[in-house]
Amino acid sequence: MIPAAFEYVAPRSVAEAVALLRQHSYDAKVIAGGQSLIPMMRFRMAQPKVLVDIGRIPGLDYLREEDGYLRIGALVRHATMEHSPLIQERYPLLAATARVVADPLVRNLGTVAGSLVHADPAGDWAAAMMAARAQVVVAGPDGERVIGIDDFLVDTFTTALEPDELVVEVRVPIPGPRSGGDYQKIERKVGDFATAAVAVQVTLDEAGRCQQAGIGLCAVGPITLRAAAAEEALVGQPLDEATIRKAAALAAEAAQPTSDTRGSAEYKRDMVRVLTIRALRSAAARALKA
Amino acid sequence: MGHRIAVTINGQRYEAEVEPRLLLVHFIREVAGLTGTHIGCDTTSCGACTVILNGKPIKSCTMFAVQADGSEIRTVEGLAQNGEFHPIQKAFWECHGLQCGYCTPGMLMAGVALLERNPNPTEDEVRRAISGNLCRCTGYQNIVKSILRAAEMMRGGAGVASGSPVGRGSPAQ
Ligand SMILES: Cc1cc2nc3c(=O)[nH]c(=O)nc-3n(C[C@H](O)[C@H](O)[C@H](O)COP(=O)(O)OP(=O)(O)OC[C@H]3O[C@@H](n4cnc5c(N)ncnc54)[C@H](O)[C@@H]3O)c2cc1C
Ligand code: FES
Ligand code: FES
Numbered sequence: 001m002i003p004a005a006f007e008y009v010a011p012r013s014v015a016e017a018v019a020l021l022r023q024h025s026y027d028a029k030v031i032a033g034g035q036s037l038i039p040m041m042r043f044r045m046a047q048p049k050v051l052v053d054i055g056r057i058p059g060l061d062y063l064r065e066e067d068g069y070l071r072i073g074a075l076v077r078h079a080t081m082e083h084s085p086l087i088q089e090r091y092p093l094l095a096a097t098a099r100v101v102a103d104p105l106v107r108n109l110g111t112v113a114g115s116l117v118h119a120d121p122a123g124d125w126a127a128a129m130m131a132a133r134a135q136v137v138v139a140g141p142d143g144e145r146v147i148g149i150d151d152f153l154v155d156t157f158t159t160a161l162e163p164d165e166l167v168v169e170v171r172v173p174i175p176g177p178r179s180g181g182d183y184q185k186i187e188r189k190v191g192d193f194a195t196a197a198v199a200v201q202v203t204l205d206e207a208g209r210c211q212q213a214g215i216g217l218c219a220v221g222p223i224t225l226r227a228a229a230a231e232e233a234l235v236g237q238p239l240d241e242a243t244i245r246k247a248a249a250l251a252a253e254a255a256q257p258t259s260d261t262r263g264s265a266e267y268k269r270d271m272v273r274v275l276t277i278r279a280l281r282s283a284a285a286r287a288l289k290a
Numbered sequence: 291m292g293h294r295i296a297v298t299i300n301g302q303r304y305e306a307e308v309e310p311r312l313l314l315v316h317f318i319r320e321v322a323g324l325t326g327t328h329i330g331c332d333t334t335s336c337g338a339c340t341v342i343l344n345g346k347p348i349k350s351c352t353m354f355a356v357q358a359d360g361s362e363i364r365t366v367e368g369l370a371q372n373g374e375f376h377p378i379q380k381a382f383w384e385c386h387g388l389q390c391g392y393c394t395p396g397m398l399m400a401g402v403a404l405l406e407r408n409p410n411p412t413e414d415e416v417r418r419a420i421s422g423n424l425c426r427c428t429g430y431q432n433i434v435k436s437i438l439r440a441a442e443m444m445r446g447g448a449g450v451a452s453g454s455p456v457g458r459g460s461p462a463q
Binding site: 105 | 418421422
């Protein structure tokens with residue numbers, strides 16, 4: 001289908017983009033990879049009057065470690081994450097996520113930041129970034145502000161962004177020694193959104209006890225969920241089978257799945273348990289090697 | 291409001307005034323007149339519209355033509371050179387990589403993009419590379435075989451088929 005008519009602007013700087021958003025407010029939409037927005041415009045579920053294409057702003061596609069953070073510029077594509085040696089070597093959670101977002105063609109255009117702003121409860125990056133305790137750097141008329149991922153994701157398709165704000169960067173704290181992570185997703189077919197998925201990031205202390213844990217749940221609620229009770233059950237404990245199973249049961253309790261074409265609520269809840277077990281086992285094994 | 295854009299498709303420059311909502315696939319088919327790139331769905335699901343944009347395979351139905359201003363695009367029409375099929379076209383022919391042919395331009399472009407990045411892919415890597423491209427006919431087996439065979443030919447491996455000129459009928463079996 002053909003989207004409704006709109007005006008197209010391609011700013012060359014973040015400041016120019018912010019000024020355009022300020023001018024057009026709710027009439028404007030940012031377009032990054034377009035892999036969620038264009039399908040919505042084709043169905044006329046979105047009909048922006050003005051499209052602000054940030055794809056031509058130079059210098060927003062960086063991916064590097066700096067000042068204690070992995071810094072992911074707003075134009076970093078899913079495929080860049082997938083193929084980056086830095087991500088493959090040091091960020092197993094993000095590497096595992098990048099491989100299962102959509103399909104390789106969509107991954108060549110879609111961006112990590114765009115996925116977070118889209119705030120689809122079935123978005124894979126949101127769950128991964130929750131486990132990784134990421135922050136979102138936002139530019140607006142008064143400069144930049146940094147929002148923790150839990151506060152950034154407000155509701156289904158709703159974030160803490162103001163209409164005149166733009167995401168410029170996603171930041172992930174560089175994991176310390178003995179850290180590991182994993183992303184486990186069940187999908188009906190390759191390239192599909194998750195039936196259910198679980199993101200896990202852990203750091204162990206020298207004695208092998210869990211020092212820090214992050215668990216994000218994808219596609220089992222109105223929004224990406226943090227399995228906080230499960231995280232608490234891990235901290236201070238060795239990641240043995242009993243602890244892992246206990247945390248997995250708590251993660252399943254935290255899920256708020258609904259029945260749909262991808263599966264019944266009961267099935268999805270149990271899959272959260274199974275996927276949490278698998279993700280914790282592999283994250284723990286990676287942490288012991290890291 | 292019209293926007294003047296210029297893109298290079300298969301080495302040739304196309305300039306036109308377009309409405310911002312014109313999708314790239316429609317620019318390729320209707321403005322440039324290159325109808326080898328197909329449209330198979332309304333939902334960004336099928337990959338029939340796959341073209342190579344600045345070296346990367348993408349779904350041309352999910353990009354506006356204005357976003358592609360200034361870029362280099364390759365479509366199925368650009369594969370054959372000087373009347374000779376590209377090795378991937380020869381391989382699809384040889385290994386029966388198509389039936390109705392609807393998905394084929396997309397499969398070829400996804401396959402070429404893979405082989406340019408990774409000249410010696412495993413079967414698993416081939417399957418992953420075409421996982422955004424749907425085929426309702428072949429069951430994929432022969433498509434995978436064709437791409438692996440093309441890899442062999444492009445590496446100049448043994449048993450490379452001699453030239454199959456464009457425009458002849460299919461080989462006798
Ligand atoms: C066939 C298909 C399958 C998919 N499967 C999956 C899947 O399995 N898992 C998954 O997680 N996703 C999936 N997606 C979605 C895909 O990951 C998108 O790329 C992603 O959700 C949006 O990123 P984008 O860069 O394409 O954003 P766009 O489509 O350009 O934008 C999405 C939204 O974010 C806003 N936006 C984008 N960037 C910014 C910014 N920097 N600042 C402010 N606002 C911004 C836009 O205004 C819009 O509202 C799929 C998409 C398709 C078409
Ligand atoms: S036409 Fe189906 S993905 Fe483009
Ligand atoms: S050959 Fe018919 S769709 Fe693939």
